[in-house]
Amino acid sequence: MKFIIAIIQPHRLDAVREALLAIDINGLTVTEVRGYGRQKGHKEIYRGAEYTISFVPKLKIEIAVPSNRADEVVSAIRNAARSGKVGDGKIFVFDLLQTLRVRTGETDGDAL
């Protein structure tokens, strides 16, 4: 099993969700996060004064998938999340040791 964390632009969430539904991936977790990468924040102007916003709002998506589907999911997320501009985010893939569905007690592949 693989665990995928994707940091994406907030306005790409619907596109990513639809892309994952289209390849029959059901279930993901979304968190509002802030951070910076090469984009290094941005500037906002209030009353003519410039404020540097170091930590830019992003969304973090977390998905657990069977190992054989990881590449397909990663490319689906990438295609949906990409706008081509700096700040599109990153995707991280981890090995997942164990999964357990709370209601039934099913584990691993059955629980995904």
Added chain:
Amino acid sequence: MDSGDTAWILISSVLVLMMTLPALGFFYAGLVQAKNVLSVLIQCVAIACLVSVLWFACGYSLGRATIHAGTHLPESVFVMFQMTFAIITPALIIGAYVERIRYSAVLLISGLWLLVVYVPVTHWIWGGGWLAAKGTMDYAGGLVVHLTAGISALVIAWRLGPREGFPRINPPHAPWMVMVGAAMLWVGWFGFNAGSALRAGGDAGMTMLTTHLSAATATLVWMAIEWIGFGKPSLVGAVTGTVAGLATVTPASGFVGPVGGVVLGIAGSVVCYGAVHVVKRGLRTDDALDVLGVHGVGGTLGILLLPFLVSLGIGGVPLARPIWDQFLVQLESVGVVGLWSVVATLMIVLLTARLVGLRVSKEDEIQGLDFSSHGETGYNVNI
């Protein structure tokens, strides 16, 4: 007694109290960081209550009692209407010292400031005092309210020192709240300016129209300045323009007519926009929410421009003396009121520093005044 006049001033009192509770509170609370939102709101509430009691105890008798005889109003209504002005003036100063001041210092400074700055100045200009005798024109408070508050704000901000990290401060936490506050101030200002006619009638109507046009014009102008300068018109900028236009037209609103209102709206936005930057960069003083740049400068600008805009032809009222003579009277009044505000506020601040201290500790400031001074937090979402 006239029931129509009485009804209008009763309504105006309600409108002007709304300018402090909650309009000014929203306007300022939206501009600060999320960790200080409640501290600003409680400062507004406490100042409103403290000033009310002081006004009842002695402020009204000292400041305004002598001119009630000239109105058609029951004295209870007149006391209440003037009380709402006394409330908002020290509350305006909150914008200078937010996010770092000790709460006990807010109470002490505000109470002393009402008695030592607001009461004498209001007597000089509106209570039949020596500036009234000289012929100073201040319809609804360019000197009495905006200049005194703006100058005193700068003095307090200077003695208090800047916020931790200044000038790299986090941006306003809730711009939408700033707009709600500004919009309520705008409506409340009709009671402030048109109520200052002290009668229900054509004077009040013309004053309201003039006030509204100044606010609308100033908003458009500030928006245009930002649009040209930065490529985008911002909400916070637009509503700051609204308040700048309202402050600028205040002393002139009953004298200059609607065209004068438009002119003052343009001048107010352009000059206040510049003033905000001079205070922030030039003076390097952390007048956090621009009390001097918007209120002090706007009110003073209106005081100085009004002799030139008074004209019967555009709906205003006649001047009692030649334009330049009136201008010199206005200029002298600005100097005297400004100087009094500086000296008296400095004394109050030095005394307060000695008695209770001005600032919270650095740790408390970084944690935020909501929790460190008041034991509450503004936003408790689920967990």
